[in-house]
Amino acid sequence: METATRAHLRHLVAEEIGAHLGRRRMSGAKLARAIERSEMxxxxxxxxETAFDLDDLExxxxxxxxxxxxxxxxxxxRPNSRSADQAVRATSPARPAASRPKGRSAAESTRPTSSVPASRRRPTPINRPVGR
Structure with a gap:
């Protein structure tokens, strides 16, 4: 629910885009032509009034x-002046060390193990008839 003091994200994004347009002295009509959308x-x-979709933002x-x-x-x-990546990492639940196999690092725990060196492995056949 929107309050009088809190704007929706679509309004804030529209303001940011408007500021970028102003800095480049570009009109909304010119932007519409550039992204192949109507002026309206x-x-x-x-x-x-309406939110931009992600493809439009791109x-x-x-x-x-x-x-x-x-x-x-x-x-x-960037809450508290952190980058978006740092903010995502800070809010993502980390995998606890106890759930990883012992004796392996976090990066190694997802790697497949094989006694055959990678240089000698054959690719797995796809859609190969069985028994012929």
Whole structure:
């Protein structure tokens, strides 16, 4: 539920895109042509009435020469001045060491083990008839 003091993410993204457009002195109409959308489609999204979809954000970022995360509000992407990757890593549950096999590192625990060296392994046949 939206309150008077809290804006929806679509409004904040629209403001960021509008700021990038202003810095480049690009109109919404020119952006619409560049991303192959109608002017009305882009206008409604820049006003925050409707949210941009992820494919649009990708195209807009390419046109503006920025990354998709540059189009997102900084406080939503980088809480406490951390990068988006750090924020995701900080909130992702880590696999506890106790669930890993003993004597292996976390990276090694997912690798297949084989007594045949990789250089001598044959690829697994796909869709090969059985018994012929």
């Amino acid at each position: 489609y882009v206008s409604r999204r820049l006003r925050g 195209r807009i970022a390419e046109v503006l020469g920025v990354t998709v995360t540059d189009l997102l509000p900084a406080d939503k992407v």
